[in-house]
Amino acid sequence: MEALQYSAIRKVKEIVGRIKGMDISGYKDDFVARRIRARIIALGLETLGEYIRYLQRNPSEADKLLDSLSINVSEFFRDPWVWDVLKDIFKRIIAEKKIKVLRIWSAGCSKGEEPYSISILLHEILGKRISEYSITIYATDIDRDALRSAEKGIYNISSLRNLSKSLLEKYFIKIGPATYMVKPEVKKLVKFKRHDMIKDPPFMFMDAIFCRNVLIYFSRDLQEKVLRKFHMALRTGGILILGASEYAFGDALKMFKPLNTRARIFMKI
Numbered sequence: 001m002e003a004l005q006y007s008a009i010r011k012v013k014e015i016v017g018r019i020k021g022m023d024i025s026g027y028k029d030d031f032v033a034r035r036i037r038a039r040i041i042a043l044g045l046e047t048l049g050e051y052i053r054y055l056q057r058n059p060s061e062a063d064k065l066l067d068s069l070s071i072n073v074s075e076f077f078r079d080p081w082v083w084d085v086l087k088d089i090f091k092r093i094i095a096e097k098k099i100k101v102l103r104i105w106s107a108g109c110s111k112g113e114e115p116y117s118i119s120i121l122l123h124e125i126l127g128k129r130i131s132e133y134s135i136t137i138y139a140t141d142i143d144r145d146a147l148r149s150a151e152k153g154i155y156n157i158s159s160l161r162n163l164s165k166s167l168l169e170k171y172f173i174k175i176g177p178a179t180y181m182v183k184p185e186v187k188k189l190v191k192f193k194r195h196d197m198i199k200d201p202p203f204m205f206m207d208a209i210f211c212r213n214v215l216i217y218f219s220r221d222l223q224e225k226v227l228r229k230f231h232m233a234l235r236t237g238g239i240l241i242l243g244a245s246e247y248a249f250g251d252a253l254k255m256f257k258p259l260n261t262r263a264r265i266f267m268k269i
C-alpha cells in the first residue's frame, strides 16, 4: 500500500473514531484497509476519496465498517478445548485460595458470550459451593451497543453451538424458537462496564484476565502497551488468557510464563 493510502486510511479511522466515540487509531492499517476495500466494492464506489466523502455524509457507515471489521464476533465457549484446559486451571486456583474471593476480567467482552461462559464454568466447578464465594467477573468493552446487548443476555442458538443440551437447559431459558436468555444466577456474577483497554486505567488485583481475539486488531506497540497494563492488573500468579492466534512477545515474555502455550494461557511472574 502506498504512503498516500495509509494517510487516507488514518483519515477513515479518525472519522469513524469521532462518530463512534472510540479510538481505533491503533488498529492495524492493513487489516482496516482490507475491510474498507470490501465496503467500497459493496457500496459501488471506486476510490478511497469517494469512500471518505460517503462516510462523512453517512455516519451510519461507521457502524457498517466496524461490523465488517467483525470486531464483535464471538460465541459461548469459543475454542471449546481451551475451556477444558481452563476448567482444570480454575479448579487449581480455587483450591489454592485462602480467601474465597475471585476477581476476573473479561476485556473486550463483546455481547457477553465470554463473561457468561466464565460464569457458567465457575458454576460447573463450584456447584452449590458457589454461594460461599464472592465472585466478580468484570466484563468490559469499548462498544456501548455491544454492552447493551450483553446486559440483556439474549442469544441466538448459533452462538450457543458449543454448549451441550444439558448445559443449555441448566443455564438458559428458551424464549423463542431459536432464542435463549441466560438465567439470573449466571448474570449475577457479571458486571458490565464501558472501558477502553488502551486509554482507561486497568482494574486491579485480578486472578484472571481474558483478552481473547482483541489484540489481533492492534499494532505491535499497542499490544505491548496493553499487555503491560494487564501485567499490572493481575495479582502475582494470576493468569492471562489470549485468543488462539495471539501471543505475548517482547517485554511481555519476561513478565508472563506460558502455562499452556497452545491454549495461550500465561501466568504473571
Ligand SMILES: C[S@@+](CC[C@H](N)C(=O)[O-])C[C@H]1O[C@@H](n2cnc3c(N)ncnc32)[C@H](O)[C@@H]1O
Pocket (backbone or CB within 6 Å): 070, 071, 072, 073, 074, 075, 078, 107, 108, 109, 110, 111, 113, 114, 140, 141, 142, 143, 146, 195, 196, 197, 198, 211, 212, 213, 214, 243
Ligand atoms: C472479536 S471480539 C472478541 C470477543 C471475545 N473476547 C471473544 O474472544 O469471543 C473483540 C471485542 O473487542 C472490543 N474492543 C476493541 N477495541 C477495544 C478497546 N480498545 N477496549 C475495549 N474493547 C475493545 C470490540 O468492541 C469487540 O467487542
